Amino acid sequence: MAKSEGTDPAVTGDAAASAETPASTVTTARKTEIRHRVTINADQGPGGTSPILINVNGKADLLQRDVELLLTDAQLENLRNAEVRGYSAEIDGKNVTVPGRKRFSFVVNGTVEVDPATLDTSPEVASDGDATA
Numbered sequence: 001m002a003k004s005e006g007t008d009p010a011v012t013g014d015a016a017a018s019a020e021t022p023a024s025t026v027t028t029a030r031k032t033e034i035r036h037r038v039t040i041n042a043d044q045g046p047g048g049t050s051p052i053l054i055n056v057n058g059k060a061d062l063l064q065r066d067v068e069l070l071l072t073d074a075q076l077e078n079l080r081n082a083e084v085r086g087y088s089a090e091i092d093g094k095n096v097t098v099p100g101r102k103r104f105s106f107v108v109n110g111t112v113e114v115d116p117a118t119l120d121t122s123p124e125v126a127s128d129g130d131a132t133a
Contacts, residue, residue, distance in 0.1 A: 033116050035070035037109040042066050054078045079104060
């Protein structure tokens with residue numbers, strides 16, 4: 001028996017139909033990520049307006065203050081876990097305890113779904129709320 005030209009007997013059903021579909025009509029689903037819209041407030045005192053350096057999984061990022069940023073879950077967790085250590089000391093015979101506190105003051109403005117391919121390497125957000133390209 002002769003095999004007919006242009007068809008493969010191993011390709012049947014949906015696979016055969018998709019093989020005949022022109023590439024221009026096939027849509028590909030893009031992978032999106034959830035990012036948190038965060039504004040880190042400036043602090044009073046030395047270094048209060050300087051960018052914040054955070055490290056997540058070996059990648060270092062400088063986060064600007066007083067600008068809305070798009071942060072990953074890991075970056076936001078890193079920011080939430082940053083604390084200034086408290087201490088206890090004896091001063092003039094009295095035990096003085098200074099409690100620890102959160103290192104950075106910030107506001108989470110919500111979440112947004114973004115395509116990572118359209119994001120710049122900086123986590124900054126444009127003034128209209130869209131991610132910078």
